[in-house]
Amino acid sequence: MSGEDLGDALKGVLEGAIIVLFGTIVGRGAGLLTEVWVVRLFSQSEYGLFRLxxxxxxxxxSIATLGFVTAIPRQLGVERGEGTTNQVRQTIGAAFIVSSTASLFLAVLLYRFASQVAVMFDTPALAGLLRTLAVALPVVVLLDLIVAVSRGLGNSRPKLYFRTLVPKFGFLAGVAVVNVLEYxxxxxVIAWVGSHVLAVAASVVYARTTFEHQPSWPSVTISRDLVRFSFPLLAVYIINSIGSWIDTFVVGYHGSATVVGLYSATVLLTRLIPMVLGSVSFMYVPIASKFHGRNDQETVSMIYTTMTKWITGLTLPIFLTFILFPGDILSAVFGPEFRNGATVxxxxxxxxxxxxxxxxxxxSLIMLGRRRFLALSQSASVSMNLALSFALVPLIGIEGAAIGSAVAYTITNVITSMYLYHVAGLHPFxxxxxxxxxxxxxxxxxxxVLVSPTTPLSLGTLFLFAMAIGLAHASVYIVTRSVNEGELEMVRAVSSSLGLPVGPVVRILKWASKP
Structure with a gap:
């Protein structure tokens, strides 16, 4: 492993992560503003109906994507590393053809059986919304595939443009129209569908004019191999989707739309915590897969440990603020009636x-090709979450759903990390x-613990508190001399690429990296 290779790899992950994180922050801001607007514009029960x-x-x-959203970035990363241009084009073509067919079929089924789904949740009004959303199903799948292909080709911008900015701001504009015209x-729901139609139209034009590799008609062998590789990842992707929302489904099954609204709003805000992790993961797989394909495990390990340190450092301010002042945050964002979601x-x-x-x-397990273990662990997580939620929600309400999710999420991630260490020796510690x-x-x-505010804190005060945590962590990081080689190489590579005068920063980091 050369320092240049490591620096370039970390720079690639960082640059992609910055683009995705910027889009995520801006998009989450627009999305949060839109959700708050919907909450305040309509009743809590109507908001719960919309979220459901x-x-x-x-x-x-997620079923209609057939696992391609997860498999394509890894597959294209390997094929590009091998220089097989024709196979790259056919792989892209196979993904679009197979998943488009599946999405059209499932859209028809959703439209046809919308009433039966609504009966499952004892919410008849849900049927009309589902029929409207069935029209958008192929659109959402196509958008996800274009972003996945761009990710595999090393381009993170389409996720920023078409999965985040266009649909989020488009929906925000739609809600504004609904408000002004009192629709x-x-x-x-029509506004939500329209925003995604606009996003997919723009993404198709972008893909046709800028993608390095355009799709071609695939051979049967390539299509079969792609489906075979993706099938375990389909299970992982579906299970992840179910796991992300199974607690909300259980709350909806046992409670009213009003309770779903309270729980959904709390989950929406708390999901800011994995935001940085998700941004880094977007470019981690294709870049780490290249080094794994070269059997350069030292570089893979350094990328993994360095990125984990930075992810945690950037997430700590959000986490500690949410833990210490949950009621104030929910009240400031959604209104005082949402303070009951503090424990959740x-x-x-x-x-x-x-x-x-x-x-x-x-x-990392996807990079290593350990798809079956990932599917099994995620299945166990969803089963555990489902069992705990069904057992606890009738007893203690929405806090039971939160306990089920937290316990399942924690145990699954610990087991996944233990397995990763066992098969590859990878760990961040x-x-x-x-x-x-x-x-x-x-x-x-x-x-x-020592400071207990007598009055609710404003958003401005909470933001300043989070900033103080970030600055304090950076200071502790420097004082304890906790910088590693990968971070030094990443700073050098980024500064060289951008032409930034970061000499003082490098000198401080060098001092902080000494034993």
């Missing part, structure tokens, strides 16, 4: 942070990772 319809449609869309609640936020935050602390463990994180958590947990 989107969840059902998203789950069916009924059902038009919110704390429980979910712990579960999400566990994954962050362990890094891109699942993505070292003293220069554990010590700064431990010190930061201890300091601000103590502050949270």
């Amino acid at each position: 319809s989107i969840l059902v449609t998203t789950l069916i869309a 009924p609640f059902e038009t919110i 936020m704390q429980l979910l935050a712990i579960g999400f942070m566990t994954h962050t602390l362990l890094g891109t463990n699942g993505q 070292s003293w220069n990772y554990v010590i700064p994180v431990g010190i930061t958590i201890a300091i601000f947990s103590g502050i949270g």
Whole structure:
């Protein structure tokens, strides 16, 4: 492993992560504003109905992708590394043809059986929304595939443009129109569909004019091999989708649309915690797969450990703020009636942070081709979540669903990381990772225990508190001399690429990397 190779690899992950993270932050901001607007524009029960319809449609869309969203980036990364241009084009063509056929078939089924699905949730009004969303099902699948192909080709911009900015701001504009013209609640779903149609139209034009490799008609062998490789990942993708929302489905099964609205709003906000992890994971698989294909495990390990440190450092401010002041955050964002979701936020935050602390463990197993274990572990996670949620929700309400999710998420990620260490020796833990994180958590947990505000905190105050956590963690990181070789090489590579004068920064990092 050369320092240049490591620096270039980390720079590739970082550049892609920055683009995705920027889009995620902006998109989440627009999405959060839109969700708050919908919550305040309509009733809590109507908001719950809207979220439930989107969840059902998203789950069916995940089935229609046939696992290609996860498999394509890895497959294209390997094929590009081997220089097989014709195979790359056929793989792209196979993905589009097979998944488009599946999405059209499932869209017809969703439209036909919408009433039966609504009966499952004892919510007749859900049927009309699902029929409208059935029209958007092939659109959502095509959009996901274009983003997956771009990811495999090393281009993270389509995710920023067409999976985040266009649909989020398009939906925001649609909600504004609904508000100004005082349209009924059902038009919110039409606005959501319209925003995704606009996004897929723009993404098709972008793909046709800018993609390095255009799809070609695939051979039967390539199509079969792609489906065979993707099938276990389809199970993983579906299970992940189910696992992400199974608690909400159970809440909807046992409770009213109003309760679903409260729980969904809390989950929506708490999902900011894995935001950085998801952004880094987007480019991690294709780049790490190249080095894995060269049998350069030292570089893969350094990428994994370095990225995990940065992911955790950037996520800590969000996590600690959510843990210490959950009621104030929910009240400030959604209104005082949502303060009841405080305990749910704390429980979910712990579960999400566990994954962050362990890094891109699942993505690393995909890189290694360990698809079957990943499918089994995710199946166990969903089963555990489902069993705990069904057992606890009738007893203690929405907190039971949060406990089920947090416990299942934590146990699954610990087992996944243990298996990853067993098969590849990959883990993120070292003293220069554990010590700064431990010190930061201890300091601000103590502050949270000692300081008990008598009045609700504003969003501005909460933001300043989160910034203070970030600055404190960076300071602890430097003072404890916890910088590693990978971080130095990444800073050098990025500064060289951008032409930035970062000499003082490099000198500080060099000092902080000394034993």
